[in-house]
Amino acid sequence: MSAPRRFGVLGTGHWARWCHGAALAAHPDVELVGFWGRDPARAGAAAAEAGGRAFADVDALLAEVDAVSIALPPDVQAPLAVRAARAGRHLLLEKPIALELAAADAVLAATRAAGVASVVDVTYLFQSDITDWLARLEELAAEHGPWEGALVRWGGSIDAPGSPFGDSPWRREHGGLWDAGPHALSVLGRLLPPVERVSAARGVRDAVTVLAEHAGGASSALALTGTAPPGIGGPTAVVWGPGGRHEMPWFTGTPQEGFARAVDDLRAAAATGREHASGAADGRDAVAVLSAVRAHLARPAVQRTTPVPR
Numbered sequence: 505m506s507a508p509r510r511f512g513v514l515g516t517g518h519w520a521r522w523c524h525g526a527a528l529a530a531h532p533d534v535e536l537v538g539f540w541g542r543d544p545a546r547a548g549a550a551a552a553e554a555g556g557r558a559f560a561d562v563d564a565l566l567a568e569v570d571a572v573s574i575a576l577p578p579d580v581q582a583p584l585a586v587r588a589a590r591a592g593r594h595l596l597l598e599k600p601i602a603l604e605l606a607a608a609d610a611v612l613a614a615t616r617a618a619g620v621a622s623v624v625d626v627t628y629l630f631q632s633d634i635t636d637w638l639a640r641l642e643e644l645a646a647e648h649g650p651w652e653g654a655l656v657r658w659g660g661s662i663d664a665p666g667s668p669f670g671d672s673p674w675r676r677e678h679g680g681l682w683d684a685g686p687h688a689l690s691v692l693g694r695l696l697p698p699v700e701r702v703s704a705a706r707g708v709r710d711a712v713t714v715l716a717e718h719a720g721g722a723s724s725a726l727a728l729t730g731t732a733p734p735g736i737g738g739p740t741a742v743v744w745g746p747g748g749r750h751e752m753p754w755f756t757g758t759p760q761e762g763f764a765r766a767v768d769d770l771r772a773a774a775a776t777g778r779e780h781a782s783g784a785a786d787g788r789d790a791v792a793v794l795s796a797v798r799a800h801l802a803r804p805a806v807q808r809t810t811p812v813p814r
């Protein structure tokens with residue numbers, strides 16, 4: 505199969521224009537064919553800003569592209585991803601790939617049935633500062649033994665003045681667990697074996713702290729929020745084991761540069777037929793972990809916590 509060249513964007517919001525559209529328009533090896541959105545006027549505005557044409561009908565866009573990049577709420581993304589895969593289009597997906605495990609399973613099944621490639625835009629894993637750090641940690645683990653534990657804190661701040669994410673209904677409803685959680689799990693998944701069991705506690709606003717048990721015995725804690733107070737957003741990840749204790753660096757690239765690498769990776773996956781490590785299967789596994797946390801949090805307090813005697 506050849507590498508996809510003609511890309512269409514599903515979505516007309518901030519991320520669709522500012523990241524997907526801008527990165528695709530600047531990419532030397534692909535063509536930005538255009539945007540589809542539920543509001544044709546916004547699709548027109550996105551195309552005027554980033555490039556390509558506006559499509560009023562999603563199937564009309566699918567007919568003219570080799571791949572779609574999707575920047576829509578996760579529950580809107582999942583069925584459209586299935587539709588695009590069934591039409592034979594490669595998928596550049598956003599995190600989380602869905603809000604329900606059944607929907608994530610359907611996306612994965614559709615990609616495999618159609619034989620299309622998929623990559624999830626997990627920002628940190630397409631930044632060289634982070635991938636260099638992860639590569640060094642992999643070498644240390646190979647030399648000294650596997651990592652034993654990690655603390656990961658991921659705090660977005662959708663209430664920060666001027667945030668482009670403040671009016672996003674799904675972020676308000678599902679919180680940092682589903683918005684920041686996929687980023688945290690993307691990094692954690694490169695450090696420790698798969699998560700097998702979770703428990704969790706609620707904090708202020710949407711804060712959730714997850715305790716995770718990993719295959720083989722390692723454990724981790726993830727503190728997640730999408731409503732961090734001003735000035736204290738951002739990620740922290742610390743991992744330890746026989747190879748020492750290590751803290752994740754900040755990345756210095758731009759989201760558009762990272763997205764361009766995701767485009768390159770999708771093209772390579774399509775050309776080789778090899779599933780990408782951050783493809784739909786990995787996205788599906790992240791949804792499985794987040795769904796398990798949500799199920800745990802839905803239990804009555806007496807079933808998920810032990811009161812401290814006074």
Ligand SMILES: NC(=O)c1ccc[n+]([C@@H]2O[C@H](COP(=O)([O-])OP(=O)(O)OC[C@H]3O[C@@H](n4cnc5c(N)ncnc54)[C@H](OP(=O)(O)O)[C@@H]3O)[C@@H](O)[C@H]2O)c1
Nearest residue numbers: 515516517518519542543575576577580598599625627672
């Ligand atoms: N990888 C990263 O670091 C990163 C960063 C930011 C965002 N993202 C991801 O990008 C995706 C989009 O995020 P966003 O910030 O643009 O905000 P969003 O609230 O997820 O999406 C806004 C867009 O979705 C459209 N939309 C909402 N409901 C719809 C529906 N029922 N049918 C069709 N379109 C619908 C909106 O259309 P209207 O304009 O017509 O309202 C708007 O174009 C999300 O999955 C998010 O997680 C990833």
